[in-house]
Amino acid sequence: MQQEALVKEGMRGKTAAQFKQGSPFSQLWETNREVFQRDKLALFGLIIFAFFALVAILAPQIAPNDPFTPLKNADGDWISNTLPYWLAEPGEDEAEGFTNTFVLGTTNIGRDIFSQLIYGARSALLVGFSAAIAVAIIGTVVGLLAGFYGGWVDVVLMRAADVAFGIPFIPFIIVISAFFDPSIWNVVLAMSVLLWRDSSRVIRSQVLVIKEQAFVSAAKVSGASGLRIIFLHIAPSILPLSFLYGTLAIGWAILTEASVSFLGFSDPETISWGFMLQDAFNSLALSRRAFYWIVPPGICIMLTVMAGFFIGRGYEEVLFPRLRRT
Amino acid sequence: MQFRLNPRVILALVLVTTVLGMSLGAVSAQERVPTITVHSVTQAERPIEYETTRLVVENMRELGLDVEHRALSLLQFFDETWFSREEGKGRVEKPFQMTAWRMVGRPERSEPDEFTYNLFHSSVRDGGYNFIGYYNPEYDALAETQRALTDPAERREIICEAQQVIRNDMVNAYFLHPQTPQLVNTDVFNAASVVIQAGIGIQNFWNWINIEPIGEERLIITATTSNLNVLNPLEIAGDSPSRVTEIVWDRLMRTNPDGLPEPWAAESVVWEDSTHVVLTLREGMTWHDGLPVTSADAAYSFEAALAGTTQVDAEGNEFFRAEATDYYPFVSGITDIEIIDDLTIRLSLAAPNGAFETSTLSKLNLIPKHIWEPIITELLADDGADVDSIQEEIPIGSGPFKFVAYDVNEFALLEAHTDHWSAPKADGWLMNVLPNLEAMIGQIQSGEMNLLWEWPSDPAVLSDIAEANDHLSLFTETSIGFQYFAFNLRYAPFDNLAFRQAIAHVIPQQFIIDNLYNGFAAPADSFVSTALGYWRECDEPLRTYEFTIEGARALLESAGYSWDDEGRLLYPAN
Amino acid sequence: MSEALLSVRNLSVEYLTQSGTVYAVDQVSLDIEAGQQLGLIGESGCGKTTLMRALIQVLPRNGRITSGEVYFKGRNLLELTPAEMREIRWREIATIPQASMDSLDPVRRVGHQLEKLLKIRGGLSQAQARERAIMLFELVGLDPERLSHYPHEFSGGMKQRAIIAMALSLNPSLLIADEPVTALDVIVQHQILEVLQHLQDELNLTVLLITHDISVVAQLCNEVSVMYAGRVVERAAAETFFREPNHPYSLGLQQAYPNLRQPRDTLISIEGYPPDLRQPPGGCRFARRCPLALAECRAEDPALREIVPGHWAACLRSAEMDALREQAEEPLFWRETEAAREVGLSTVAAEATDAASANGHTAARGETAEEILLDMRGVSKRFKIGGGLAGLVRGQREQTLYAVNEVAFTLRRGESLGLAGESGCGKTTTGKLLVKLIEPSAGEIVFDGAELAHLDARAELAFRGRVQLMFQNPFEALNPRFTLYRSLAEPLIIHGWKDEEERLARILDTLERVNLQPPELFLDQYPHQLSGGQLQRVVLARALVLHPDFLVADEPVSMLDVSVRAGILNTTRRLAREMGLATVYISHDLSLLQYTCDRIAVMYLGYVVEIGPSHEVIANPKHPYTQSLIAAVPVPDPTLKTEPLRIREGVPRPTEQVRGCPFASRCPEVREACLEHFPPSVEIEPGHFALCHLYGEHAESPPLSEEQIAAATSTQY
């Protein structure tokens, strides 16, 4: 019956172009969609990223003030240490010669905290995503090469990973930041130099598993070259793992950048949430109980990092279904 | 994974663009003033200095200048400024152009010679403090003259003249003397007994011995944010160790609260002539280990500072290597040390030195010969080690406080040396290292600490605290140190007086004092602080450079500078 | 039935899954009387394991019992509290779970686990537990010294023995064994069966044996139940069942697999696969695959009825069965099922060719007429493991694994050769050498006149186009991210087929040849959308799409359900004939090789110990090892009880090369010479060689005494 229907549809006459070529990567999209469809938290994470990405892109439009320029009152003096308008005593601002419209108040040198928070999203996402991309790429390439070629390639690359595991993470980044230009890119670079270690190991072991699968041997028997096997047969299967480690690296990178900024080794020309906290700490916001200054950057860091975790967990559940809750 | 172009590549690109721009603009005869780099340390290291620089850089841009603000960590900052004075000789290719700088107010700097000579004399251009490369024979003469004079009034006249020259030449753009807010717990101490030293504040020798406990707590407890890494009478290690060494080891003379030297461990200081001085020790002084202080100890204190060996460097040149590197310059003018009797010695100088009492007799620590002679002898035999590698287990001095315990970079605990002829009123002295300012203000409020003298952050915080806590009294003293912008006078555009003056005009002195320092600073116009009243009593006031961008532009215009269509500043036509 | 030990009444079990409710067990009733050994047979997914787990109530979290009663010694187990149920478990009903290899806690010593069980569940003291543990180990044929070993130090057979010991530890009234010998090598399998048989006789155990392998049931059980799609479809005494199966499914199963003792020319292939239990079809659930199905079979759901006393079947035509049986035993008849028609098996061409080739295959071949395609000349493969700097940093001592040793044979065009042996004998490595997936350490492989080691890049590509490999596990053999079209096009793309339409035409043609009809239907599918049997056909299609000269099939059907194995074998065999393909089959299963191959080579520790025409090797084995292997194969006939083996289980690790005969340590016929001299390869009959001293110059060498044997074998075992 089925057969007859097919013939009626004229399937017999179909040309090659009408069949799915089935790009090895076409299912990746499916996997990604599955992650976010299956896991509400992962979707929530994605929404958080989208939100901060939007904030970062539109920062100049959203931020009421320049994050660096101290705000000045009518006399030209800086409006420093102002409480958020919703906490401040009404009328105080007029007496001081300005109108308090500051959502989160101002710093000790009159910078708008809310605007800093918005611009902070830029460096957070920049650091997070560039580190994630670097980690995913390095980890994937290293894992693929080590796993596929084995032998000396494997030994060398995995010993390199061991070395990366032996290097203390935060101290390394501190030393790099202190020795070279204090730049957000140096922090990203330093993190990328180390963070691939986890992903490469996991990807390598996954490659070892896939490599042993019959379809890879089949490709070999058919005469496929090493590169063809790596990119066509193995890579598509381990890319979700790369995504997983990439998303986890987002959190790591943001946290690390914050820590390094906090210790004072970051680029002073770039506003980041870690920098804001450092500024607050060094400007004695704690003793002023300036929670409006201390709490928001921390929450923002936490949210972005958690978004990464959520998405990572989503991937984990799809990749390692054993952990799935039933 | 190239994330960022090497800054040098960027620099090269900028240079190429500049050159291109210049060749394009070759139709106009005049040349643009090239991009100026202004150095400062990072915001994390010194936030206020950083903000000031930002502000000034903004204003310089108003003059039609292309200005880059280069904020660096201390290490790199020094590399690119102090160590990069001249083209081709520095640690980096390009010599610095303009940089934020500061001179910290140390007690020994109350003597004007230090700044007068060291900052500007042409002999210290290559390696010394005159890193800006100031060269003015007329000034050199003034600096040398004041050294030789022993009469204060005569010296003052010369020093006033020197200040005039520097101010008029706009060698450095001074803008303020910081005022350090300091707190004393008046529940613990009698407020009236606090002694403030001019240009320094409450962290002075006189205060430590005079401040009077009135209650149960009889210990002076204070803190520092900086390193407390060595306690050595022959080394000047930094601010915090100096606080300890100056009270554990006595000195022959001491700078009094007004900044002038007076006899201390020496009962009398008698100048036989301008190159010979006789010093007589007080009777009955003892070292903390109980032995008497004798003239042999005093003489040995000088000998130890003079000790050293002649060595040959890699290129075959001979040089003298002093063991006490830090103190050697202070005593190098001494040609002979003579013990006259148990309490008396006589020093002979190679040349008259007006600052000898302040910069030598008030600086050098008296050290016990019985302890240090073996150490120095051993050091002289050893090529590698300097005296600064010595840390005594239990340091022995003869000062009003004696050593109890010390933990590197943690704390130093001293107790009163009750046998001292001027024993302190407090029972002891404790300084903790607290890099965390939050902890510091927590402790001063809770009483864990009762005297706060170092405050590298927002002064308003301390004044608020003083206001909120009845038991805390606020003291402020204008520092003898100062903040300024240093220009590299060797190269264009800073080799031009009008240009430098224009820059001086765009420094918003009062704004910085009001906003960045919250009023805790005094305007500066010279390397001699207004806190040093005596040396500022000059006939003529110093020239003022008020904050005016318009004025600065007018000044430049009258000096032949002009602006191109894009508003960029152009050099005068030849 | 009143004296039944266990009585299951109308039991239904469901699983809640994301894609719907699976009605895994549907209204099943079952009885086991004390002392009875009931074999429960069925394909995977028919609900037998679920039934077992439901009996003792250890269903997975998403499973639940929806109706029915389970009476055990008169108590309804389903009404017990969890604590009461726990008491029943193991004490009364002990279970040997499926995959029992992993059922031991990996981080505790086996003895500890056994003793703990005896103490906690059996209430014994430590000393008593120890004593009983030793006794139990002896009972199952394990050295009590092994009590202090960890599970990973046990071989598969030993683990299974340990599990049996644990199952017997509390003297349960009922022993449930779920696939107790699956995944074990044939000799080990035989020995475990011997243990079970022995225990049954000794202890008069009541056993519920769950398996897909009817031979095991034939050997162990006196009662048989067949499950299909969540139902019991037949129940009979073992002898009756094997003599006169009533349900067509039972009949099909019995005839679907080659039988070493009664070889058949063509096997029955039960095309299709069991229905989706999320939506069980109305009517008879087997109707789609049944050659006897009538229109009413699709409408009426047959109940399990007693046909003759003690013989129950759920088939509308069970009354006519005696008459239909002969017809139903004809393989071609099974091509007429609805499922078979759907995959196009009924097409006249396929039928004709399959039948023709099947009939022709045993015909003697003129050896001279055909050219030699492949020549293995003393090929060896050694693997170095560990050692060197890499091994040093990884902490591995250098070891050499002698996987394949001096293997020599030739293969002619169109000829088929079977490689047999236990796991670890080097047959898979030989297969990889043949297709140049790995390079030999010594010796030469000459393919069509060219030495494989010295091919240049172009020649190698050409070689790759002529040689193909078919894999054991069809679920892994295709890239899960490729559509079938892409998978099939890959070899063509690699070999420079640029024209897409030509590629498509070739692919469609090949799919048709492997009986996937209509081929277009499959092209857009992903592997996970196909059943195992279909997938294996796709794998075959991919192997053949380049029209190779030579095919290596590594355990081509071992992962598939019995019902579809025959279909794959038939198709492969037919196509090999059609395309003039030389074929090497690799299998642990001699009956399969006998069915498919012209010649059989038996491997042991990397050596070919015997090679010869299939019928010769099977009917007249010369090498003691071959003899053991053949003796170990279970027979699906309860009347033919297998003999106890004289060979010990366990293949030693081939990490050192022995001086004498590699088989000496296990050989029941071992002679003195066997320990000293490497055996000669003796041609006993024309084309039938054995690597054994029994036929060579040392044939008269005296047999070893027991002590000598013990000394000779202790080093390795």
Add this chain to the structure above:
Amino acid sequence: MNRGIAYYIIGRFLQSVLVLWIIVTLLFLLFRLAPGDPIANYIDVNFTREQELNLRARFGLDKPLHEQYVVYLVNLAKLDLGETFSYAGRSVLDILAEDLPNTIYLTMSSLLLAYSVGVLGGIAMAALRGSLIERVGTTFTLMTRAAPQFWVGMLLLTLFAFQWRLLPSSGIGPALVRYRWETEWDKLLSPVFWRHMILPTFTLAIYLHGLPLLLMRSNMLEVLDQDFIVMGRLTGYSESRLMIQHAARNALLPVLTALTLGIGYSIGGNVVIENVFSWPGLGRTLVEAVQESDYPLAQGAFFFIAFIIVFLNFIADILYSLLDPRVGASAQARLS
């Protein structure tokens, strides 16, 4: 212990030595080839060129790079980390030896707290899988892992030290108490020391408990699905016995390894918290040394931390192979 494991340990040891050597070499290159003169900050502005040369000679910086490298390796082998720039006459080892115990106390107490809470929490989460409590619990744990440690420290500091003045804010104790501590025992027996440790310990533990908790949870879930647990159920063991004695024991192995690794990483990662709470440990010294450009000290502290990490990675591997009988054998079993 069989020969396989012994061989495994030797192999792992050699591997650790190799890794350490590479790290040490990288460290050398990093510190020598970084922009800026290593002794720039140390050279007094009044120094003559001769004095500077002398100083270089003292720190061995006048020799060619490869000679410096050899000297450096030889010294490291003798555990001679050189002299500090900024602490007069004190060797780097001396300073670090003083810091190390403090870092270890803080690390161990926080890890102990974190892992006890984490393991128990993980078991509870696994037992409660699917419940609301589990969802809230794991989300909270994720939050603690996502929150910057120093920020949590700042908040705790504000509340407990500044607002309520319940706990001291920094250091290990007032000098007046400390100078009487002559030995480590005096310190450890002093309640003052423990009071000072509370805030940093909790701050760290809040962060650290997440890993063992999540790991334990997922391990438990994985182990609970394994055949030997099914077997246990078949044998009639009670669920709680299975949960604790069988599943938890097996699930604990990776957590123990994580703990061993965690010690190393915590010592490296405590840097931030040590600075927030002015805890005189390796991390604070490292940051100060970097800020002060005290190269020998920074290099020494870095080496110390790296050494501890590599050593504990080694220990973790060994521990794992001893605790899990499969691992030692797997080196062999990997053969087939």
